[in-house]
Amino acid sequence: MTAFLQWLADAAKARDRAGLRRSVEPVRRGEHLDLAGNDYLGLRRHRAVVAGAVAAAGSYGGGAGASRLVTGTLAIHEDLERALGALTGSPSALVFSTGYHANLSALTALTDDETLIVSDAHAHASLIDGARLSRAAVAVSRHNDVGHVRELLARRPQRRALVVVESVYSVLGDAAPLAELVELTSQHNAVLLIDEAHGIGVVGQRGEGLAAQLGLAGLEHVVLTATLSKSLAAQGGAVLGHPAVREHLVNTARPFIYDTGLAPAATGAALAALKVIAAEPHLPDRARANANRLAAACGLEEPAGAVLSVPMSGPGQALAAVARAEAHGIRVGCFRPPSTPDGSSRLRITAHADHTDDQLEHACAVLRALTSRG
Numbered sequence: 001m002t003a004f005l006q007w008l009a010d011a012a013k014a015r016d017r018a019g020l021r022r023s024v025e026p027v028r029r030g031e032h033l034d035l036a037g038n039d040y041l042g043l044r045r046h047r048a049v050v051a052g053a054v055a056a057a058g059s060y061g062g063g064a065g066a067s068r069l070v071t072g073t074l075a076i077h078e079d080l081e082r083a084l085g086a087l088t089g090s091p092s093a094l095v096f097s098t099g100y101h102a103n104l105s106a107l108t109a110l111t112d113d114e115t116l117i118v119s120d121a122h123a124h125a126s127l128i129d130g131a132r133l134s135r136a137a138v139a140v141s142r143h144n145d146v147g148h149v150r151e152l153l154a155r156r157p158q159r160r161a162l163v164v165v166e167s168v169y170s171v172l173g174d175a176a177p178l179a180e181l182v183e184l185t186s187q188h189n190a191v192l193l194i195d196e197a198h199g200i201g202v203v204g205q206r207g208e209g210l211a212a213q214l215g216l217a218g219l220e221h222v223v224l225t226a227t228l229s230k231s232l233a234a235q236g237g238a239v240l241g242h243p244a245v246r247e248h249l250v251n252t253a254r255p256f257i258y259d260t261g262l263a264p265a266a267t268g269a270a271l272a273a274l275k276v277i278a279a280e281p282h283l284p285d286r287a288r289a290n291a292n293r294l295a296a297a298c299g300l301e302e303p304a305g306a307v308l309s310v311p312m313s314g315p316g317q318a319l320a321a322v323a324r325a326e327a328h329g330i331r332v333g334c335f336r337p338p339s340t341p342d343g344s345s346r347l348r349i350t351a352h353a354d355h356t357d358d359q360l361e362h363a364c365a366v367l368r369a370l371t372s373r374g
Contacts, residue, residue, distance in 0.1 A: 019315040020336055032326060033359055035294070035349045036333040040202050040306040041273075041283045042354025043233035049272045053234070056268025064261030069250070072261030080267050081238070083274045087208050088200065089217040090224060090240035094249055097262050099197060099227030100126040102237030104133065105253035106193055106225050107164070110245070111136040116158040118149055118190075120165045122172060122341045127164050127195060136162070143172075143341075146180045153188040161190035167199035167210035171340055171348065173307030175210060182216050193223045201231020202305045207277050207284040210304075231277075231287075234269035236262045283353045290360060291351035297364035298349070298371045309335075310347040310371055318345040321370050328366045 001009070015021045043049050056076055064072035081093040096102040107130025111117060115136040119127060121143045131138045137158060142148045153161055163185050165176040178194065185192040194216075196209040204213035211217040211224055220242050228236040239249055249256055277283060291306045298310050312318040315336040322334045333348035340346060349367070 018337075019319065027331075032329050032331040033355070033363060034331050034352065035325075035363060036331045037352075038198075038230040038350060039233055040231045040287050040350065040352060041207070041233070041277065042352045043231070043273045043276055043283075046233070046273070046276055048276050049233050049269050052272025052275075053265040053269040056264040056271075060264035062265075063263050066261070067257065067259060068261045069257060074261065074264060074267070076264060076267045076271065077262060080262075080271045080274075083271055084226065084238050085240060087206065087212075087274060087277075088196070088224060088226070088240055089208065089212040091218055092243040092246040093238050093240045094246045094256070095228075095262050095267070096237045096239070096256060097259050098235070099225070099229060099237030100129075101255035101259060102225045102227070102239050103127050103195065104130045105249055105255045106223060106239050107131050107162075108134045108255075109249050109253040110191065110193070110223065111160070111162055114158050115160040115162060116152070116156040118152045118161060118163045120144070120176070122166070122169050123164055124166060124170055124195060124197070127166075127193075131164065144174065144177055146177055146184060149181065150184055150188075153184070153190055161185075161188060162193055163190055164193045164195075166195040166197065168197075168203065168305035168307065170198055170307065171335055171346065172309045173198075173303045173305060175304035178210060178216055179214055182219065182222060185221055191221050191223060193225065195225045197225070197227040197230060198305050198307055200226050201273075201277060202284055202287050204284065206281060207231060228266065228270040232270045232273040234273065235266040236270060286353040287351055290353065290355055293360055293364060294349055294351055294367060297367040306351040308349040308351070310349065312345045312347060315345045318347060321347055325366055325370060328362075330363055330366050 060074050066072035077095055080095055084093040103126035111134045113135040117131045117136045117138045118141050119131050121140050139152045168175055181192055194211050199209040201207040203210045223241040223245055226238045228234040287306050292302050295303055295308050318334045325332045335346045335348050337343050
């Protein structure tokens with residue numbers, strides 16, 4: 001065995017000892033009730049969404065064919081950008097091939113060596129990686145601690161600052177204090193970047209997301225990022241904000257400039273999902289109602305969106321709970337270090353708008369049994 005393969009083997013053994021081995025396995029449709037995935041509105045197999053993907057592939061082909069700045073910008077990209085802007089109340093949007101790329105672009109292109117990034121301790125890995133790849137100084141603020149953000153902004157020597165949060169956090173499922181942060185960043189001449197990955201499609205009367213629900217989208221110092229792979233049932237991401245933000249990203253964001261444009265099928269699926277949400281406005285309400293019902297079964301407070309977080313005593317206990325749920329036909333998520341920013345182990349449970357009352361009744365019974373055993 002070479003030294004390289006020995007290093008890999010040693011790392012695998014260390015993961016096994018810590019109970020942190022992960023694997024990739026195909027999921028068989030209909031085998032389990034899904035309380036782990038992020039298809040919050042149940043649109044991934046909606047007829048209109050599938051038809052949108054098929055029609056786009058038929059019109060434009062299997063891929064965009066080039067980067068957006070060469071020949072890879074398609075008319076359907078612009079249609080999607082307009083639709084995303086209309087939903088979120090943002091004056092402009094730019095779509096990317098992944099939500100990860102959207103966050104990398106925003107963090108690296110909207111900062112420089114005279115910028116301080118203040119990142120919430122529970123920010124998603126894509127936001128953390130974007131901050132690390134930027135030339136900016138980075139400070140981590142305590143989770144949802146506005147006072148700590150204020151301290152970091154007040155004592156910064158940098159000319160500019162970018163505060164980074166999620167509207168609804170992907171691990172804990174709680175909401176950021178956006179109204180306070182918008183006011184604070186305005187006072188300190190800073191930009192607020194809000195990742196709406198888990199807000200769009202779920203939060204608000206139209207699924208417009210938390211920032212739009214609070215009337216904060218469209219402000220000059222607010223930038224939104226989003227994914228198309230959760231409520232919008234497709235693939236890709238977007239950055240939304242002032243038109244000057246879009247123009248700057250088009251010219252400076254490396255994950256945009258050097259990547260092939262978003263695939264037509266994903267673009268068509270996301271655009272169709274937006275139309276379904278507009279035509280079926282009960283879907284966000286249904287997702288939130290189902291989330292509240294699941295939360296009650298777990299003994300949790302009402303979540304901010306569709307994500308529930310159940311703390312477990314350790315990774316082994318979390319994996320055992322996942323296995324017990326699977327034995328009862330329920331698939332739940334499991335977050336263990338290093339996926340959890342606080343080093344805890346948690347069950348991550350997600351609500352879906354398309355779950356029936358009978359399915360929810362069964363799920364609640366299983367969850368009550370799981371959480372009572374810890």
